[in-house]
Amino acid sequence: MGLILTAGCYTGAPAQETDGEPTAGTDGGPGGVTEGGNSDSTPTSGDEPTGGTSDTGGTEIPALPESSRVPRLSHRQWENTIRDLLLLEQTTGKSSLFIGDPISGGYDNNSEKLVVSATLWTDYQRAAEEIAEQVIADPELVALLVPTEGDSDARGRGFIESFGPRAYRRPLTPEEIERHMQVFQEGVALGGSDPVLEGVRVVLQTFLQSPYFLYRVETSDVADDDGRIQLSGFEVASKLSYMLWDTMPDEELFEAAQSGGLDTIAGVEAQAARMLEDQRARDMVASFHYQTLKVDSYSKINKSADKFPEFAEPMRDMMRAETMMFVEDVVFEHEVGDVKTLLSAPYSFVNATLAPLYGAQGEFTDQLVKTDLDPSQRAGVLTQLGYLAANASSTQNDPIHRGVFLNLQILCTGLPPPPNNVPPPPPAMEGESLRELIDRHTGIGTCGEACHGYLINPLGFAMEQYDPLGRWQTMDAGKPVDATGDFNFVQGKQSFNGGAELAKIIASSDEAHRCYVSHLLEYGYARVPKLQDNAEIKRLAEGSRDGLYSIKELIVELTTSDAFRFRAPVEE
Template sequence: MSASVAAHHLRSDARMNAPARRTLSPSPLLAALALPVVLTGCQGELFDGPAGPGGRDNPICRQAEGCAPAEELPSPSSRFPRLSHHQYENTVRDLLRLDSTNGITDAYLGDATSTTFDNNGNELYVGEALWGDYQRGAEALAQQVTTDATALARIVPEGAGTDPRAFVEGFGLRAHRRPLTSGEVDAYVALFARGATAYPEMDTFAGGVRVVLEAMLQSPHFLYRVELSTERAGDVVPLSSWEIASRLSYALWDTMPDDALFEAARGDSLRGEEGIRAQAARMLADENATDTVAAFHYQLLDMPKYEDVSRSTMLFPEFTESMRASMVNETQSFVRHVIFEENAGFSRLMTAPYTFVDAELATVYGLDGTYDDTMERVDLDPGQRGGLLTQIGFLASHSSSTDPDAIHRGVFVNHRILCAPLPPPPMMVPPLPADESGALTMRERIDAHTGPGTCGAGCHGTMINPIGFAFEHYDALGRWREEDRGQPVDASAEYAFDGTIVDYEDAVALSGVIAEQPMAHRCYVRHWLEYTYGRPPSARDAAVLARVGDASIDDDLSVQEILIELVASQGFRTRSTTELED
């Protein structure tokens, strides 16, 4: 039997997590299993406030008090979020107890969402092309495991021996991330018996396992995080401990629950806030949490752009193509150190006067000493560098091939660090005019094009340019400079943070100001909520964003404490009673 018999059980017109109520057409394989394939979606108003400034069209409404009830309520979201490719890879690795999946999803149809992060369960779905990829992947993985005696032995539940029912119950719990129903067990056991016919060349037990693996790796209960709880408690639907275990594991580890988390679910200890806090603290001490934090910041800081940086070696003799990977490693090493070694929070990410360099980056920073290809912590001149925004990767990836780009640096900080509501740019924006005299600084050219007295004065002049100008001391590769076109660099500016105008003299000062701004702390927490909850924030999240965001600055919460607060909140432990409808 081949997994190909299930090629049509997930069709492109049956998006289980789409805002619709649909019935999937079961394949012969799933029909034989008699497994439930009717799944419904759920959605609602993403913003409860009025349209327009300060309402649902304003990202600030996602943070500010007053545009949603003060009670912490769960936002409408998919009851069937599909695993992202990153989560799928991790889950396959852990479910089958493999050392590596060898990048199996590299050949799959790529994930694509319209949000900052790739795990937005409201947008991930399975169409015909991806379903074919899952089908072929299930075949290959099942064959790989069952034709290797050592690999097969690793996935057989303890004490199961060669008993088909014991295998189905034990492995099925891990694959579905909940106990199977008696009907599901019977159906899988019946399928197991067909292994001898499907694969007569194999040992009877191995053949049965192979067929079951092919089916389970294609099951909606594996590919999606299915939440079946429906009983209401007032305005919410409390999730079961099994469902919370999955939410918690994919939030903090981007993979399936481990044995300890399954045991906590079995003992029904995850319904209460304290049970979740205890498990979250345990999980954050695991290496999987380090990987999740790295994946979050990789996307938040748009590090794929670091890997596209290219510079002329005539203008920038320090640049090499291998430096791109060093830029990523620098930022990731810094983030890991601040969050897990220092157990610090957002303010430290913005201001810590050190970084990690190898021999290539040391030359860009102008450091003396001997370095090799390993990342080494170094203290930097606190008058020139401090925190994420003065690191080479951010500065070089937001520059042109020859000059620093104050506009794109300013846009990035407004969007990703401050969550400021920039309006969309107008159509057909003309490029920055060339400087025929060759004497104007980049700041002067930008001011002349978008500053006071121009059509760009409103947005550029008050929001984008003032932030971008703070980085004028850094050239297109991120090197420190004192002059631009023979003139002294002017990196001073002012910006209205939550309506209060603050002056700063350069990027180090700006980073220090940002570290003290409630809007920046709430923005960082908002991004973490989006990542850990697997959906964009809405007005209903305003209360938890305000509580945790304010605590981030008032109580100097560490990033680990922020994560514990988010996953222990009612919005994480329960589901909205509002269902998605077309």
């Protein structure tokens, strides 16, 4: 794959300028949204590309943001819930046959995009029928779920009263119990070798196809004096469990909900802190970073066998594992464990295959182990092999895509979409470095300078000290690599020389912390940030920047916010 250059002229409003350069600052900016903005802060035609955000994080509105009262479970959440509801040792895998969700961009748990189409409803129905059949055919599961004492109705009622509250994640009303008893009795009337199990089968199908199972339903509707609707303890329990574990509440959460323990900030905070110690929280943190850092793109890494004979396809999985092990170590094992560490720590996880690419010294095996790297060359996840190799072609570096990634995913800088009919890159002149070629085609003085000259290229050029495999390099086209540049951050113009220096500057920038918190809120709340979220994003981002919050503490803070514990009334 050759280098792709997005050089076309910017057709929106001109950038704000100071001494001929765009300034840092839009009304929304990273980690904040403007009215009509979107989750990745990418402006539409007429918005202004800038290098940062205002010091307010965008317009701040004290009211709560509107949110769905019936967010649908994602396919992953459905699988995990079936496993835990039925006390299975592993997931069923049945969601692999579900129709995929129409989500392009953003996170895969975005409740605003998760709908039940006619096809998905059929998938749910088929899965419910198959699961119910499997349950009643398994004596061990029957013994766990269905009471053994009493007559037919007593056993059916016992099953409904014990299983139903767990399936709906709240107590059943007397009317619901009686309706499900009617369904049970209709199943018993079918006969069969065990009429009670026939009744259990049809009731189980009913539970698994109910909106109260497939959605996380919030029925609370009484507003307080401030116009906020406080969620019930059971609604908070479900919101916690699906945010932190991607599954239903455990018994301790149910007990806390029942006792009123989730009606206070302290109670929610205690449960969130407990839940973060569970392996399921590690899985959630991994999923968030996997999507934010676009680690899935590592599976497409490919290099020219002629230019890079060292490359082998198993490196893709190694690079992916390296990044995810690094993330887990930073969040859960590191003494500080904050965003700065994620973006600037000079260590990673390497093995005998990856160590030579880093120039790491020592004895290595096939196992990835935590290894200190040269701090003058490596700083955090942005100087790891996976990001660098995934944002390079099979034959040469791609500073444009490296720069775009940093703008959109790490700084949340507003970039307009590339224009249509992008012209192909010009041929390189004799002795011309890649940086010189790109500058000639898209840099300052060209029609691409608004986005490339001031935003994309400077960040991408800082990574020119790393070749397409992510190895350190000092020469390009027979010339010393030029990885110098500057960028307008909120704090002012910052100059740097190389990826490690840039990573450390980014790690201390307002933009990076606001962008990270915005991503975390979007994933944790399963919706895009709204104007009303800006004040909370700003507060948490400043605390993260100033070293007050680790990543785990940011997660806990999000669970205790008003936007998590309350919802805004929605006009019918």
